[in-house]
Amino acid sequence: MTGTLKTSLSKIAYWVNDVFPGAKSLIPKSLHRFVLLRIVGMNDQYENMLRRNPERLFLQNEALPWVSATYKQVLFVGTAVYTYQYERLFADDPNRYTTIDRNPSTKVWGSKHHIVAPIEQIEQYRPPGFFDCIVLSGVLAYRIPEHGDYGLIEHDDLRALLKVLHGVLRQGGLLLVGWNLRDMTQSLSQLGLLEPYFAPTDKTPWGPRKEFPGDPHVFEFYERR
Ligand SMILES: C[S@@+](CC[C@H](N)C(=O)[O-])C[C@H]1O[C@@H](n2cnc3c(N)ncnc32)[C@H](O)[C@@H]1O
Known part of the structure; x- marks a missing residue:
């Protein structure tokens, strides 16, 4: 064109x-x-990010395919123009992939089972222990002030969120958290916020934490107690 x-x-x-x-x-x-x-x-503006950013390549080419192969019911938090392709990983059964975003304008990038709501309210939409895995990437401390978009960063809010996620995850389920170290220098684990709901786990191909040399993004993996 x-x-x-x-x-x-x-x-x-x-x-x-x-x-x-x-x-x-x-x-x-x-x-x-x-x-x-x-x-x-x-998507034009994200072309470089999608092809080159090491954390994006890890998420789409390694972490999510492994999540899809390992866990049945998966919740992906925060949808964007560059995340809609992830639903293909669940093409075998679209009923096992739920997405959620508080911004109604991102609904179009969500899965068949998309929820328009803050993740803090997920308990109103799914029963206790429903999910086997929750992917929380690019949400904590993520800030675009010009969009009025402020991610969770206050410790009380993070503690409350972990309690809610614990409620909708089954025991032994996985919480995958990805964020930018420039926005939040210490992880939920380093901040001592996981207890009593989660514990770091090395039951992933990457151990409890995945870093990218020269890049400020990081992922950590927690098991639901
Ligand atoms: C940077 S994008 C991340 C997209 C995707 N999760 C990823 O990692 O590629 C952040 C998205 O998370 C959504 N978001 C931020 N805080 C949220 C919250 N508390 N509950 C639900 N969605 C939230 C925003 O509306 C935005 O669409």
Whole structure:
């Protein structure tokens, strides 16, 4: 598609969104995604990140395929234009992959079972012990002030969140936490916030923690007590 045509179609798409905000809910998700990806070009800005960032390559090529092969019911927290492909890893049974995001505009990137709500309220949507694994990446301490987007960072809030996640995970289930060290220098484990709900686990191919030399991202793995 030529640049001029793409720009014009993109303007039309934004205009339709502004003038008929409810229109999005009337069109099929596949068409909505097509418009955002192919016409608006929403993913173009993330191309480098998706191909080169070591933590992104780890998440999409190693961690999530392993999670999908190892755990049945999986919850992925925080959806974005660059996360919708992850549902393919659960194509064998889309009923075992749930996504959640508090921002209604990211619903289009969610799975068949997407929840629009803060993760802090997940207990209102799923019964105790429902999940075998929860992937909490890019959510803690994540901040885009210009979007009004503030991730959880206060210790009391983090403790409360861990209690809620403990409630919807089965005993022995896995909590995978990924974050940027620039936003939060110490992990939930180093901050002493895991007790009594979780403990670091080395029952993953990467042990209890995965780091990336020269990159500020890190993942830690916790087992539900
Ligand atoms: C940087 S994106 C991370 C996307 C994805 N989790 C990943 O790691 O690739 C952050 C997303 O998390 C969502 N988010 C932040 N705090 C949240 C919360 N407390 N509950 C649910 N979603 C949240 C934001 O709305 C945003 O869409």
